[in-house]
Amino acid sequence: MPGDRLEVSTSELSRRLAGGAGAPVLIVTGTPYEPGLDAVAGDLLWQAGVREVRIRETVGADDGLLHFLRFLREAASHGIDVVWESAGDLGCDTRLLYHLPPRAGDPSWRSAYRYGLCHYRVGPGFVTVTDQRRGPAVPITLRGTQEIRLVRNLDRPGPSEESSAFIGLVRSGLIISNGRDALCLPYRLRRWPIPCTAI
Structure with a gap:
């Protein structure tokens, strides 16, 4: 139609x-x-x-x-x-x-691929990422102000950095970089999967 x-x-x-x-x-x-x-x-x-x-x-x-x-x-x-x-x-x-x-x-x-494979949730003063892309769920809690800033600022492609926080997030696979620009990869869950035990 x-x-x-x-x-x-x-x-x-x-x-x-x-x-x-x-x-x-x-x-x-x-x-x-x-x-x-x-x-x-x-x-x-x-x-x-x-x-x-x-x-x-x-x-x-x-x-x-x-x-x-x-x-x-x-x-x-x-x-x-x-x-x-x-x-x-x-x-x-x-x-x-x-x-x-x-x-x-x-x-x-x-x-x-499946919904919720790598996502994050935001709390007061922390961001919790659940990552199952390379095996069993690995929850990562980010509490550093620099890490939280990067997750927020790199919602859209932005400049890469040489900071230890940036390098750590790239090594953990939470940020992807082409050398000049970078992007935060996990997404926020906008709906709850069924069954909810899927994540």
Whole structure:
């Protein structure tokens, strides 16, 4: 049915969603790592009725890859499916991305992926991360002000640092860096999975 799908370019996506346009299946055309994707939040997608996003262009190991990974993270936070393909190697350890909607043609990623695989919760003066991407759940509690600042500031791609807190979060797989820019990988749970024992 025509009302079940909406086709929109990457550059127009944020404006169209904010204007109330939406459909269960969203088909995104144009550059998939447009920096403008940073304005698209999971809440915006969910409230517009989007439950699946199909990316027309292939994704590559481009300077804008972190912008696309943030988009995947935002969709994953609400359990929104994203159908996408990569043009080859993404230039990073893809096991760190197994909590994000898998790319087409990657059976390892698809079999490992599930909602809530790597997420965080915020408390007064701490952030608790639950990470199951590489095995059993490993809860990590961040109490350092620098670590908490990085988690908040790198919600969107931002500059990499040489601080010990930054290096520690990269080594633990909670931040991904391309050398110049970085992004926080865990997402906040926006819905409770069923069964709740899944996380």
